[in-house]
Amino acid sequence: xxxxxxxxxxxxxxxxxxxxxxxxxxxxxxxxxxxxxxxxxxxxxxxxxxxxxxxxxxxxxxxxxxxxxxxxxxxxxxxxxxxxxxxxxxxxxxxxxxxxxxxxxxxxxxxxxxxxxxxxxxxxxxxxxxxxxxxxxxxxxxxxxxxxxxxxxxxxxxxxxxxxxxxxxxxxxxxxxxxxxxxxxxxxxxxxxxxxxxxxxxxxxxxxxxxxxxxxxxxxxxxxxxxxxxxxxxxxxxxxxxxxxxxxxxxxxxxxxxxxxxxxxxxxxxxxxxxxxxxxxxxxxxxxxxxxxxxxxxxxxxxxxxxxxxxxxxxxxxxxxxxxxxxxxxxxxxxxxxxxxxxxxxxxxxxxxxxxxxxxxxxxxxxxxxxxxxxxxxxxxxxxxxxxxxx
Amino acid sequence: xxxxxxxxxxxxxxxxxxxxxxxxxxxxxxxxxxxxxxxxxxxxxxxxxxxxxxxxxxxxxxxxxxxxxxxxxxxxxxxxxxxxxxxxxxxxxxxxxxxxxxxxxxxxxxxxxxxxxxxxxxxxxxxxxxxxxxxxxxxxxxxxxxxxxxxxxxxxxxxxxxxxxxxxxxxxxxxxxxxxxxxxxxxxxxxxxxxxxxxxxxxxxxxxxxxxxxxxxxxxxxxxxxxxxxxxxxxxxxxxxxxxxxxxxxxxxxxxxxxxxxxxxxxxxxxxxxxxxxxxxxxxxxxxxxxxxxxxxxxxxxxxxxxxxxxxxxxxxxxxxxxxxxxxxxxxxxxxxxxxxxxxxxxxxxxxxxxxxxxxxxxxxxxxxxxxxxxxxxxxxxxxxxxxxxx
Numbered sequence: 001x002x003x004x005x006x007x008x009x010x011x012x013x014x015x016x017x018x019x020x021x022x023x024x025x026x027x028x029x030x031x032x033x034x035x036x037x038x039x040x041x042x043x044x045x046x047x048x049x050x051x052x053x054x055x056x057x058x059x060x061x062x063x064x065x066x067x068x069x070x071x072x073x074x075x076x077x078x079x080x081x082x083x084x085x086x087x088x089x090x091x092x093x094x095x096x097x098x099x100x101x102x103x104x105x106x107x108x109x110x111x112x113x114x115x116x117x118x119x120x121x122x123x124x125x126x127x128x129x130x131x132x133x134x135x136x137x138x139x140x141x142x143x144x145x146x147x148x149x150x151x152x153x154x155x156x157x158x159x160x161x162x163x164x165x166x167x168x169x170x171x172x173x174x175x176x177x178x179x180x181x182x183x184x185x186x187x188x189x190x191x192x193x194x195x196x197x198x199x200x201x202x203x204x205x206x207x208x209x210x211x212x213x214x215x216x217x218x219x220x221x222x223x224x225x226x227x228x229x230x231x232x233x234x235x236x237x238x239x240x241x242x243x244x245x246x247x248x249x250x251x252x253x254x255x256x257x258x259x260x261x262x263x264x265x266x267x268x269x270x271x272x273x274x275x276x277x278x279x280x281x282x283x284x285x286x287x288x289x290x291x292x293x294x295x296x297x298x299x300x301x302x303x304x305x306x307x308x309x310x311x312x313x314x315x316x317x318x319x320x321x322x323x324x325x326x327x328x329x330x331x332x333x334x335x336x337x338x339x340x341x342x343x344x345x346x347x348x349x350x351x352x353x354x355x356x357x358x359x360x361x362x363x364x365x366x367x368x369x370x371x372x373x374x375x376x377x378x379x380x381x382x383x384x385x386x387x388x389x390x391x
Numbered sequence: 392x393x394x395x396x397x398x399x400x401x402x403x404x405x406x407x408x409x410x411x412x413x414x415x416x417x418x419x420x421x422x423x424x425x426x427x428x429x430x431x432x433x434x435x436x437x438x439x440x441x442x443x444x445x446x447x448x449x450x451x452x453x454x455x456x457x458x459x460x461x462x463x464x465x466x467x468x469x470x471x472x473x474x475x476x477x478x479x480x481x482x483x484x485x486x487x488x489x490x491x492x493x494x495x496x497x498x499x500x501x502x503x504x505x506x507x508x509x510x511x512x513x514x515x516x517x518x519x520x521x522x523x524x525x526x527x528x529x530x531x532x533x534x535x536x537x538x539x540x541x542x543x544x545x546x547x548x549x550x551x552x553x554x555x556x557x558x559x560x561x562x563x564x565x566x567x568x569x570x571x572x573x574x575x576x577x578x579x580x581x582x583x584x585x586x587x588x589x590x591x592x593x594x595x596x597x598x599x600x601x602x603x604x605x606x607x608x609x610x611x612x613x614x615x616x617x618x619x620x621x622x623x624x625x626x627x628x629x630x631x632x633x634x635x636x637x638x639x640x641x642x643x644x645x646x647x648x649x650x651x652x653x654x655x656x657x658x659x660x661x662x663x664x665x666x667x668x669x670x671x672x673x674x675x676x677x678x679x680x681x682x683x684x685x686x687x688x689x690x691x692x693x694x695x696x697x698x699x700x701x702x703x704x705x706x707x708x709x710x711x712x713x714x715x716x717x718x719x720x721x722x723x724x725x726x727x728x729x730x731x732x733x734x735x736x737x738x739x740x741x742x743x744x745x746x747x748x749x750x751x752x753x754x755x756x757x758x759x760x761x762x763x764x765x766x767x768x769x770x771x772x773x774x775x776x777x778x779x780x781x782x
Binding site (some may be wrong): 104 | 410412413414415429446468469489490491492493514515516517544545576665666667668669670671673677679682683684686687688689718721722723725734740741742751754755757758759760780781782
């Protein structure tokens, strides 16, 4: 598949964070580039392919920062993402959500366009549906079998007799058993880096064991895929693994901060908001970023430091100590000092601008139609990048 | 302002719920019409103007169902909504979120287009900014002063000396003091209808008191506006009130069910999803609707009945007893029996379709680009209606 030319980013003529409409999603591209370089260096040292997950960014412009020549191997969470990125020249795509049988036709259409597509299954029913489809014609995706490494979500455990049975159904139908894939979702329950190296090792061991079982049955199973942003950063060895997926690492967020994967300065995504009122008797500052701008994600609710709906920074991105968005309605945020803190409320007159660091970059990003791109230390918006959505 | 002609809804040729792509946002228009008729009859009996809030629907097609001639008085939560609905002929609009001073120019542009626009403020700073703008030219919106009736969010309490001061600043600047507005946000803390009539009475009393204070100062203050979906349905008298706002009532949701405002059969919004896997040893069914399709809203978390991320129904909308979406990641939902229930797991093979009733219609709607419109008792999709977003 021919690569589409890299278009220059749409520029919006030097608008300032003091002047653009709020709420607005800001992306510090200097931090994005640094976050990408950090994980790439770690994975290069471990000798594995880096297959970033673009579900967090949902943006061709962001995805181009991942690869020196503008395209590369990616992971997606929907077929709509696969189609969008394929249109921009991305030709090696793993769709890492269990395949509904009625999506086989859309997957085949991508293969017919020249995309090397891998799909994910973990049941005999899905294998049978794929085998039946293959008997009806070519242009089939390769298949990864989902392995459960920590009981978090889907997948079969390596010892499950379903694993070789699924592979056998695929082989009989002439569908390529491309390998195995797992996601260490339980690593999000770790705190302050504790246990992340162990979670990464459990993830590695499960999927390598599963690949060995398939190979013992005569399947080539060339792909052995692991991935979560926490384990990707803390893996000490990836022997037997061929590729690593991760997505939120590009932007980071307060959940990653709470787990100990990044510092507050690494967080590249924020929401610009304007002060619209005060309730001094309650210790509240009202802003125009509610859950429509931040999302309803309360991912730090069970963390030692509960960040509410987000951590409040000044317009230049410097956090105000213990100031958080304590509550949110659709278009209102209630800013207050974190419970238990002795910090004082910042002086923020009506019309002031603040930036909110989000709990969960994937969820906050999804509330917005585009990124306003900035560079660390500057208030100038250097570009506006669209985001895609839907299924 | 001339009314735009009512376009026929975009039809999608009789696609069936068995065949459309998932996840998909479904809207049962028979239930919508019934929910609208119910509240309209109640408010007609109380003798007040009905000014529905379109922030839940964000759709011109839905808004047209509210009014016999296709347009009428509405409430919005963003200026982007005001501009979108104005383009469709809606010419009497209240923007019910505290005005950031740098939005005055956009508000004036709407007035210059012929829209009767009311904006909301509760500080002297906002009043001064409006007065300054009025001195620089005409085409100013009218102003409603936000009243706090229950300590929930913004507004001034009726007895606050800021109330007459704000009105005085506006009068000096030549800006119309159009009246007062309040929102009984605390009514969402009621359960099973208890206390809702009392909350409605507190809401009424606060705003009527505030209007009397302004009128004693010589302001006409013709608008006395109350509104929340719970109190709108339970108000017994609205003496002194001129209009009622409500939004979620068109669709209803599991939060409204938990508060006692609707029955499960009244809920018009649902998300169609497909089964993509099973973990029988855990009692889990995996579906392709995660938080990207449902939102992260956990509005029933503190209710006596916690509905998780949504209540699971069959493809025809009949609930499966205690089956809920117990957990969600971006594109995965984990369906399971509610904790403590003795109900058995439904038989739902891979590829089966289910419908999920949402906690919060505003939040779930915002995750989707359009509605697939259906009619109670039928699987045919009769239209696809776009939703707007952004600010």
